[in-house]
Amino acid sequence: MSKINSKLASVNGVNRRQFLATTAKASCVMGMVGLGLTTVSTQSRPLDPFAIRPPGALPEDDFLSACVRCGLCVEACPYDTLKLARWFDGAPTGTPYFTARNIPCEMCDDIPCVKACPSGSLDQKLDNIDDSKMGIAVLIDEKNCLNFRGLRCDVCYRVCPLIDKAITLVLQRNEKSDHHAMFLPTINPDLCTGCGKCEHACVTEQAVIKVLPRHIAMGKAAAHDTYQHTEETTLEMLNKGLSL
Amino acid sequence: MNIKHSNSPKSATRFANAAVNELGWWGAHRFLILRRISQLSVLSLFAIGPFLGLWLLKGNLSTSLLLDTIPLSDPLVTLQVLMSGHWPEISLLLGAVIIVGIYALLGGRVFCSWVCPVNIVTDLASWIRRKLSLPRTSEIPKNLRYYMLGLVLILPILTGVTVWEWLNPVPVVYRAILFGAGSGLWVLAVIFLLDTFVVERAWCSHLCPTGALFSLIGKVSPIKIAAIRAEACNNCMDCFTVCPERQVLKPVLKKGSIQPFILDSDCTLCGRCIDVCAPRVFQYTNRFNSNNSNRIPLKVESKL
Numbered sequence: 001m002s003k004i005n006s007k008l009a010s011v012n013g014v015n016r017r018q019f020l021a022t023t024a025k026a027s028c029v030m031g032m033v034g035l036g037l038t039t040v041s042t043q044s045r046p047l048d049p050f051a052i053r054p055p056g057a058l059p060e061d062d063f064l065s066a067c068v069r070c071g072l073c074v075e076a077c078p079y080d081t082l083k084l085a086r087w088f089d090g091a092p093t094g095t096p097y098f099t100a101r102n103i104p105c106e107m108c109d110d111i112p113c114v115k116a117c118p119s120g121s122l123d124q125k126l127d128n129i130d131d132s133k134m135g136i137a138v139l140i141d142e143k144n145c146l147n148f149r150g151l152r153c154d155v156c157y158r159v160c161p162l163i164d165k166a167i168t169l170v171l172q173r174n175e176k177s178d179h180h181a182m183f184l185p186t187i188n189p190d191l192c193t194g195c196g197k198c199e200h201a202c203v204t205e206q207a208v209i210k211v212l213p214r215h216i217a218m219g220k221a222a223a224h225d226t227y228q229h230t231e232e233t234t235l236e237m238l239n240k241g242l243s244l
Numbered sequence: 245m246n247i248k249h250s251n252s253p254k255s256a257t258r259f260a261n262a263a264v265n266e267l268g269w270w271g272a273h274r275f276l277i278l279r280r281i282s283q284l285s286v287l288s289l290f291a292i293g294p295f296l297g298l299w300l301l302k303g304n305l306s307t308s309l310l311l312d313t314i315p316l317s318d319p320l321v322t323l324q325v326l327m328s329g330h331w332p333e334i335s336l337l338l339g340a341v342i343i344v345g346i347y348a349l350l351g352g353r354v355f356c357s358w359v360c361p362v363n364i365v366t367d368l369a370s371w372i373r374r375k376l377s378l379p380r381t382s383e384i385p386k387n388l389r390y391y392m393l394g395l396v397l398i399l400p401i402l403t404g405v406t407v408w409e410w411l412n413p414v415p416v417v418y419r420a421i422l423f424g425a426g427s428g429l430w431v432l433a434v435i436f437l438l439d440t441f442v443v444e445r446a447w448c449s450h451l452c453p454t455g456a457l458f459s460l461i462g463k464v465s466p467i468k469i470a471a472i473r474a475e476a477c478n479n480c481m482d483c484f485t486v487c488p489e490r491q492v493l494k495p496v497l498k499k500g501s502i503q504p505f506i507l508d509s510d511c512t513l514c515g516r517c518i519d520v521c522a523p524r525v526f527q528y529t530n531r532f533n534s535n536n537s538n539r540i541p542l543k544v545e546s547k548l
Contacts, residue, residue: 022385026385026387026388026391027391029388029391030391030392030394030395033392033395034395034398034399037399037407037408037410037411038399038402038403038407040410040411061404061405062330064404064405064406065325065328065329065330065400065404065405065406066325066328066330066332067406068306068307068317068318068321068322068325068332068336068406068409069304069306069409069415069419070303070304070306070307070308070415071303071304071419071422071423072302072303072307072308072309074423075293075294075299075302075303076302083423084419084423084425085425086419086423086424086425086426086427086428087425087427087428087430088427092410093409093410093416093419093425093428094306094409094415094416094419094425094428116302116309117333118307118309118315118317118332118333118335118336118339119307119325119330119332119333119336120330120331120332120333120336121330124333
């Protein structure tokens with residue numbers, strides 16, 4: 001092709017062949033970059049599945065799409081509970097989380113972290129801190145729990161802001177001594193806010209009670225499971241039996 | 245082996261020596277110094293909050309709250325959130341609108357040269373390149389940043405997550421300083437090495453999607469740099485050497501150009517061309533300044 005011809009066949013000095021080649025190259029590069037980024041982001045999500053989010057946080061996936069990682073909630077927290085995740089911390093970089101064992105949530109009545117959130121990744125509709133679901137406390141190690149060993153530790157129960165609601169002590173006969181009671185800390189997942197005060201206060205070297213994110217702590221019955229209302233049906237059957 | 249510009253009489257002398265002699269040291273470094281002061285001031289306004297308890301600005305460059313009332317948000321971050329399918333609180337959207345308004349007025353890439361902390365690192369890399377006379381090893385297309393911008397906005401649609409915020413160096417630097425998240429600074433190290441040893445001005449001028457978006461926003465800006473005395477240009481090439489987007493200078497310095505304004509919105513309005521130019525060719529001005537628009541074509545050109 002002569003120079004004049006190639007000039008004629010071009011826009012802004014780029015001919016069709018160059019244009020197609022550049023576009024193809026750029027698309028490939030962008031594809032690779034996009035794939036890499038997506039891989040990094042989705043791979044590192046499960047690195048810290050135990051990161052506890054601030055009060056009112058949306059479910060993890062929605063939270064990650066909404067959070068702008070500005071740190072306003074962190075700066076609003078009067079107790080330095082919230083931290084912004086750093087690279088290699090596990091939780092997605094720049095997103096807020098807290099480690100209950102270090103500093104638990106103090107459950108402020110005015111919930112300043114939620115008020116500070118500009119993106120709505122912390123649900124602005126949360127107006128009662130007792131309704132927050134940061135996670136759920138789970139007595140994860142009965143073997144080392146002092147109460148399960150027949151002692152009266154009760155620390156987790158006593159520090160709970162919702163004492164006798166979120167954590168109750170359930171009495172049970174101590175089979176070892178045969179004449180003592182065991183006071184077993186028992187969590188009501190419907191009421192537990194996941195503030196982490198129990199985990200923070202647990203006296204053992206490693207906490208035997210831990211706050212887990214809701215999706216890890218909670219099981220889910222299958223939809224076809226007919227035993228979901230066992231209590232009700234049993235009562236019904238009994239009542240029927242009695243009436244006979 | 246060491247090939248210097250054969251047509252430049254001052255190749256052996258220090259860069260922009262003529263400007264220093266003509267305008268004095270301050271005159272030849274004004275906008276560089278002012279920009280550094282500006283960049284560090286913005287950072288300081290954020291930092292005095294967590295460090296000294298003076299909360300003028302809360303948050304970081306992603307989103308912040310000025311004096312506890314005025315929201316300011318990075319438009320790219322806001323767009324990503326929208327693309328991920330989440331409708332944010334009104335304050336985030338308002339913050340983005342305010343920022344877009346400010347930079348539409350001042351010039352989009354004023355952000356890049358006067359606010360963005362990454363600019364300090366890439367300018368350092370560029371300075372080192374010049375000092376060591378490192379050869380250009382490879383070139384990448386300038387418009388790759390628009391592909392990056394597209395990618396950054398498409399990925400949230402595909403993944404439902406603001407993927408780019410894992411890496412975005414602008415908030416990474418701010419978070420590193422304000423929230424002690426220093427481990428993210430590896431991103432800066434990568435950019436520094438890339439800029440110094442691989443491609444000249446690779447990050448800011450070729451790849452950064454934030455810069456690309458601000459460039460688009462700046463298209464309507466009235467504030468421009470103009471070559472008001474293009475006829476005085478002595479082709480010393482100092483402005484080309486120092487300009488991070490040297491392609492924007494060509495149209496105004498080209499012989500016969502009657503257009504004095506640098507209209508290309510890739511111009512970061514850093515003012516370094518004003519600094520290093522001994523014949524005082526360039527000046528900050530606005531697009532409507534009619535004093536500049538009646539420029540006559542150069543004598544050389546009238547023959548053509």
